Amino acid sequence: MKEYLSLIKKVLKNGEFREDRTKVGTLSLFGLQSRYDLTKGFPLLTTKKIYFKAIVHELLWFLKGDTNIEYLVKNNVNIWNEWPYEIFKKSSDYNDLSIEEFKEKIINDHNFALKYGELGPVYGKQWRNFNGIDQIENLICNLKNDPNSRRHIVSAWDPAKINKMALPPCHTLFQLFVTNEGELDLLLYQRSGDIFLGVPFNIASYSLLNILIARECKLKPRYFIHTIGDGHIYTNHLEQVNLQIKRKPYKLPTINIKSEDNIFSLKAEDIILENYQSHPVIKGKVAV
Structure with missing residues (x-):
């Protein structure tokens, strides 16, 4: 290289x-x-x-047309976490959750992921x-x-x-x-x-x-x-x-x-x- x-x-x-x-x-x-x-x-x-594996999962995620980080986070790919987390921090549900706690909620709460794991039309x-x-x-x-x-x-x-x-x-x-x-x-x-x-x-x-x-x-x-x-x-x-x-x-x-x-x-x-x-x-x- x-x-x-x-x-x-x-x-x-x-x-x-x-x-x-x-x-x-x-x-x-x-x-x-x-x-x-x-x-x-x-x-x-x-x-x-x-x-x-992060590169592979991200590319397959693109190819499937997905725009929610739930799939990535569940596969231990955290390269997109910061952006939805910054959006989440501005919401009424924030309650001082750390980014690690945010990640755990994305993994364990599908409805939370649907609402706060979305990146928009990326x-x-x-x-x-x-x-x-x-x-x-x-x-x-x-x-x-x-x-x-x-x-x-x-x-x-x-x-x-x-x-x-x-x-x-x-x-x-x-x-x-x-x-x-x-x-x-x-x-x-x-x-x-x-x-x-x-x-x-x-x-x-x-x-x-x-x-x-x-x-x-x-x-x-x-x-x-x-x-x-x-x-x-x-x-x-x-x-x-x-x-x-x-x-x-x-x-x-x-x-x-x-x-x-x-x-x-x-x-x-x-x-x-x-x-x-x-x-x-x-x-x-x-x-x-």
């Missing part, structure tokens, strides 16, 4: 300090692009340990029901029937619904390209990228999405191309990224899918990460 370490170094060297919505402050650089060759291995970060809604359009089904159909099209695009950005979302989409649009040799490339445009916490997840998630779509369409996954608008390192992550760039990357792992099910029926246990070696976890606080 030398490409990712180069990304960190570029922002550290050329970024500017900026105030931001979270009040944490960032070192930001606008207009970044990296290319990850999926034929050389699966681009899961090795300079710190990444919880791969990725899953837009992917599977964008004003009545199932973008993922259409994408797969078009890749199979018109591979040379330049319209293999899925958008998560619906301006009419932004104010109804707990967090407007950071990874806003992706496009696919089929080569004459039957290889599949996926390009993501991400308006905002948290280089330390979020971007490693985004790289792995969209690389996995490319693999799943290629499998569905009987193509060969090739490149994941990652374009970021505002790529930033939060000021409270500077120590962590400086530690990361001192670590030597290990060989990349591989993905094995042990199921014949289609992309919409896959389960997390069907997607196996093999030969993953990494440096230890580096923790950092999410800016909300």
